[in-house]
Amino acid sequence: MSEAKxxxxxxxxxxxRLTFYKDDIDKIDKLLAEFLRLSGAKSxxxxxxxxxxxxxxxxxxxxxxxxxxxLVAGSFAATKEMARLLGEEEFTAMYHQGExxxxxxxLVGDRTLLTILFDDRTTVGMVRLxxxxxxxxxxxxxxxxxxxxxxxxxLGADYGTNAKKSLDKLFD
Amino acid sequence: xxxxNFALKEVNCKIVFYGPGMSGKTTNLEIVHEKAxxxxxxxxxxxxxxxxRTLFFDFMPLDLGNVAGMRTKxxxxxxxxxxxxxxxxxxxxxxxxxxxxxxxxDAEKMSENIESYQNLIENLQEYGKDIRExxxxxxxxxxDHANAMSVEDMDSQLNKFGVPTFEAVAYRGEGVFPTLxxxxxxxxxxxxxxxRGGKRAxxxxxxxxxxxxxxxxxxxxxxxxxPASTQRPSSxxxxxxxxxxxxxSMATARPSARGKAPVAANPRPxxxxxRTSTAGKPALSQNRRQAQPVARVPAxxxxxxxxxxxxxxxxxxxxxxxxxxxxxxxxLS
Ligand SMILES: Nc1nc2c(ncn2[C@@H]2O[C@H](COP(=O)(O)OP(=O)(O)OP(=O)(O)O)[C@@H](O)[C@H]2O)c(=O)[nH]1
Ligand SMILES: [Mg+2]
Numbered sequence: 001m002s003e004a005k006x007x008x009x010x011x012x013x014x015x016x017r018l019t020f021y022k023d024d025i026d027k028i029d030k031l032l033a034e035f036l037r038l039s040g041a042k043s044x045x046x047x048x049x050x051x052x053x054x055x056x057x058x059x060x061x062x063x064x065x066x067x068x069x070x071l072v073a074g075s076f077a078a079t080k081e082m083a084r085l086l087g088e089e090e091f092t093a094m095y096h097q098g099e100x101x102x103x104x105x106x107l108v109g110d111r112t113l114l115t116i117l118f119d120d121r122t123t124v125g126m127v128r129l130x131x132x133x134x135x136x137x138x139x140x141x142x143x144x145x146x147x148x149x150x151x152x153x154x155l156g157a158d159y160g161t162n163a164k165k166s167l168d169k170l171f172d
Numbered sequence: 173x174x175x176x177n178f179a180l181k182e183v184n185c186k187i188v189f190y191g192p193g194m195s196g197k198t199t200n201l202e203i204v205h206e207k208a209x210x211x212x213x214x215x216x217x218x219x220x221x222x223x224x225r226t227l228f229f230d231f232m233p234l235d236l237g238n239v240a241g242m243r244t245k246x247x248x249x250x251x252x253x254x255x256x257x258x259x260x261x262x263x264x265x266x267x268x269x270x271x272x273x274x275x276x277x278d279a280e281k282m283s284e285n286i287e288s289y290q291n292l293i294e295n296l297q298e299y300g301k302d303i304r305e306x307x308x309x310x311x312x313x314x315x316d317h318a319n320a321m322s323v324e325d326m327d328s329q330l331n332k333f334g335v336p337t338f339e340a341v342a343y344r345g346e347g348v349f350p351t352l353x354x355x356x357x358x359x360x361x362x363x364x365x366x367x368r369g370g371k372r373a374x375x376x377x378x379x380x381x382x383x384x385x386x387x388x389x390x391x392x393x394x395x396x397x398x399p400a401s402t403q404r405p406s407s408x409x410x411x412x413x414x415x416x417x418x419x420x421s422m423a424t425a426r427p428s429a430r431g432k433a434p435v436a437a438n439p440r441p442x443x444x445x446x447r448t449s450t451a452g453k454p455a456l457s458q459n460r461r462q463a464q465p466v467a468r469v470p471a472x473x474x475x476x477x478x479x480x481x482x483x484x485x486x487x488x489x490x491x492x493x494x495x496x497x498x499x500x501x502x503x504l505s
Contacts, residue, residue, distance in 0.1 A: 017366065019175040026177030050267035051247060052175040052184040066214050066233040070247060074219075074228060077263040106186045153226035155176070155183070156240040163244065165355065170212060171353040 011012070018048055018111060024145050025055050031137055032057035039130040040122030042101075044110070045070055045115040054112060072115050076105055093131075095124060106131050109139040173267040174363050176242075183244045185268055187352075190292050191274035192284035193253035196313040196342040201230050201250050202346040208234060212239050226252040229264045236356075246356060253288065262295045270359035272310040272351055274342070275330055277320040285330055304333055307358035311351045312382065313340045323382045337382040350383050367437070403497060 004144040016023040032044045036058045043058030045065070051073030053065050076094065104116040104127050114135055118127050189197040197216065205216040214233035220226050229249045236244040251261040273292065291465040293303050306449040312326050323339065330339055336354050340347025 017176060017385075022179045025177070047173075048175055050173050050175065050186050052182075052186075053180070053480060054175075054177065055179060064215055066245070066247065067217050067231065070231045070233075070249075071217070074231075074263070077258065077266060078228070079484070081259055081263060086465075088392075089282045096461075135485050155242065155364065159240040159242070160361060163236070163360040163364065164238040166239050166244070167353055167357055170236055171208070 001155075009051055018050075020054055021145070027141055028055055028138060029057055029132055031141075034115045035130050035134040037043060039118070039127050041104075041116050041118035041127050043063075043116075045069070045072075047078070047113045047115055047137045049073055049113065050113055060117075070087045072113060076107075083160060093128070104131060106135050112138070112142070115137065136170065156169075174269055174366075175311060179387065181242055183239070183242045183363065184247060184340070185269040185363070186247050187270045187272065187273045187359065188265060188268045188276055189248070189250040190261075190265075190288070191251075191253055191256070192276060192281060192288040195253060195274045195276040195281070196224055196289075197250040197253060197274045198224070198230050198342070199342040200272070200311070200313075200340075200348050200351070201232060201248055201340060202351060203345045204234065204248065205232050207349070209234075212237065225254060226250055227257070227309075228252065228260050228293070239360075245359070246359075254505060255287075255291075256280060258291065258295075261291075262298065265292075265295050266299060266302075268296075269307070269362070270355050271306060272355050273310045274313050274340075275310055275314050275326065277314045277319045277326065278317045279319050282321060282326070282329060285326075289330060289332075306363050307355060309335050309355045311340050311342075311347065312337060313347070314343050315339045315347075316341045316344075318410065322347045327382065331383075339382055339384050347383070417460075 019054055024032070031045070035041070035114045036044060041058070043056065044057060045056045045060070045068075046054040047069045053069045053071040056065070079091050080095055083089070092107045092162055096103040096105075099139075102121050102124065104118070104124065105115045106116075108114050115130060116127055116131055118124075173186070175182070177184070189200055191197055198220075201216065201407060205213060214235070214236045216230065218226065218228070221227040232248050234246045234248055236246065238244075248262050251260075251264045251418040253255075271292065273289060275281075275289075296303050296306065310331055312323060314320065323337070327337060338347050338351040338354070340351060342348055441464040
């Protein structure tokens with residue numbers, strides 16, 4: 001391993017995680033609420049590319065957000081791979097039409113997916129129009145938060161020891 | 173990639189079961205799902221062929237509960253082991269925080285183990301990751317196999333980086349939790365260490381001894397212990413004829429490498445069935461046996477009185493496209 005690579009390892013580790021702070025999420029939530037008002041969509045979920053929920057707004061009526069997030073990320077990743085094979089850089093949006101409900105998925109920045117659920121109270125055109133605007137604003141928020149991720153430790157000093165205890169409890 | 177979310181007060185990590193086809197990755201996850209306490213587990217979702225070979229991934233969330241004020245969750249995935257599915261396998265690996273490599277102890281499968289491990293290294297490299305910096309462990313599964321290789325031999329051929337290893341007979345539940353516990357601990361430790369400035373890379377733990385099957389989770393492994401049983405199970409899945417044939421669509425794309433007797437029942441359209449088991453689903457073989465492999469999400473944890481149905485079908489790359497439908501009912505938040 002080269003020296004340069006060694007030096008950057010610490011930075012890389014930090015880059016390898018995605019941290020969301022409360023005040024940023026508050027800003028995001030506000031944007032999403034505004035988006036729902038303008039577009040008439042039912043709900044919006046922001047999911048990271050690994051399939052973890054970042055935040056959600058609106059009528060979310062599902063029992064298993066974890067599973068939905070994993071499937072959304074998986075199907076987006078599959079679509080992206082298809083795009084690559086077809087020589088497209090990336091399909092930045094996907095649309096699934098159901099009988100009553102529809103889903104629009106769009107990339108925000110390079111790490112998160114905006115997932116919008118809507119029904120026939122609005123149209124895909126309206127949803128896309130406002131989704132594009134919202135995605136741009138969200139991307140700006142992410143850009144401005146990136147620099148802050150190098151600040152002081154995020155988790156409490158006792159996180160490690162408590163984690164061990166919890167593992168013992170779960171797996172005993 | 174670990175997600176730390178101070179608004180939701182959550183830490184999310186992604187753990188992937190990797191390894192060659194049929195080594196027992198899905199079985200590991202089924203055991204975790206079967207045995208984990210109700211309040212800690214979500215549903216087990218499988219995107220697989222009719223023959224129960226993993227097509228894209230299996231997924232289940234495992235909730236460790238509140239750790240120092242942060243709800244800590246593991247998202248557990250398996251990859252499809254068949255060589256043919258490398259494109260989807262690679263996708264599942266994106267953003268991984270820890271890997272459990274499930275090797276097949278059958279001596280005849282050693283070359284597949286080695287090939288799969290090499291494939292893991294290469295796929296990680298494509299994401300700019302060095303396997304030596306990624307928490308991972310190796311599980312020697314199918315210790316009950318008549319033709320099982322010795323642990324020492326497997327170690328010398330496979331365990332290039334001296335990571336912790338475990339013996340297992342996954343379909344009997346032996347060795348499954350010790351493997352997961354150790355890896356989960358390594359992942360959490362790497363998060364903690366990152367947090368404190370990443371002085372060391374999250375390399376493998378020094379432990380070399382293979383933990384034997386049939387031992388309680390916490391017990392350190394004395395090397396003398398014999399495998400719980402050397403006898404071969406009478407039928408390692410007599411109920412398993414349902415996994416003999418790949419889904420028709422997949423069969424045309426690539427016939428099952430194992431050339432088992434095709435199951436005539438249930439010719440289906442190209443869609444990949446999604447299995448979703450309820451939290452308290454009884455027997456494994458039941459999990460696998462699926463007359464109607466269609467999407468079905470039971471209304472577990474539904475807080476409102478209203479019903480909810482989600483239908484998802486995911487048609488895959490390599491042959492297909494992805495489709496997701498949600499139908500929503502009751503109100504949660
Ligand atoms: N003899 C024996 N069979 C096992 C053991 N663990 C799993 N099996 C069987 O091995 C077969 C394959 O198991 P799976 O868990 O589906 O394998 P997989 O690794 O998910 O396979 P792919 O999805 O194709 O990559 C099944 O019939 C299991 O019942 C074990 O410890 N011993
Ligand atoms: Mg599998």
